[in-house]
Amino acid sequence: QVQLVESGGGSVQAGGSLRLSCSVSGLGFWGTCMAWFRQAAGNERVGIAKILSNTDTTYYADSVKGRLTISQDWAKNTLYLQIDSLKPEDTAKYYCAARLTDCAPGLSLPDFTYWGQGTQVTVSS
Numbered sequence: 001q002v003q004l005v006e007s008g009g010g011s012v013q014a015g016g017s018l019r020l021s022c023s024v025s026g027l028g029f030w031g032t033c034m035a036w037f038r039q040a041a042g043n044e045r046v047g048i049a050k051i052l053s054n055t056d057t058t059y060y061a062d063s064v065k066g067r068l069t070i071s072q073d074w075a076k077n078t079l080y081l082q083i084d085s086l087k088p089e090d091t092a093k094y095y096c097a098a099r100l101t102d103c104a105p106g107l108s109l110p111d112f113t114y115w116g117q118g119t120q121v122t123v124s125s
Helices: none
Strands: 003-007 008-013 019-025 033-041 046-052 059-060 069-074 078-083 092-099 119-125
Touching: 003 059, 019 033, 019 092, 019 119, 033 069, 033 078, 046 069, 046 078, 059 069, 078 092
Parallel strands: 008 119
Antiparallel strands: 003 019, 019 078, 033 046, 033 092, 046 059, 069 078, 092 119
8 A cells, every 4th residue: 555644844934944755655666756746725736846766857847946856765765855945935735746657747636646645834934
C-alpha cells in the first residue's frame, strides 16, 4: 500500500525558509515521478515542482522558479521541497504526489495517482 506523509510545515515570517519532507512507503522508486502541489484557501490545487526519480530531472512552475528546490533521497525514501525567500502568497497547504511512470508534460493533478494529506505553510508579513 502506497503512503505519502508530508511534514515540515509551520508558521514563518516573510523572507524565511522551510524544508518540507514527504516520507514515501510502498513505492518502488525507479521511473517514478514525484511532485509537490499547493492549495491556498479558496483556490484550486496547483503543481509547483516535480522530479523524475531515476534521472533527478526537475521542473518548476514559472510562479516559483528560483525560490524552490525539489530533491529526493531514496535511501531515506523521502522527497523534499526547500522553499526560500518565503512570501505571504506562499501560504497554502502543500501536498506531495506520486505517479508510477515517467513524468508527463506539465504539472496536472490527473497525472498523479497517489497523494499525501498535506502540510500547512503560513507566511506572515
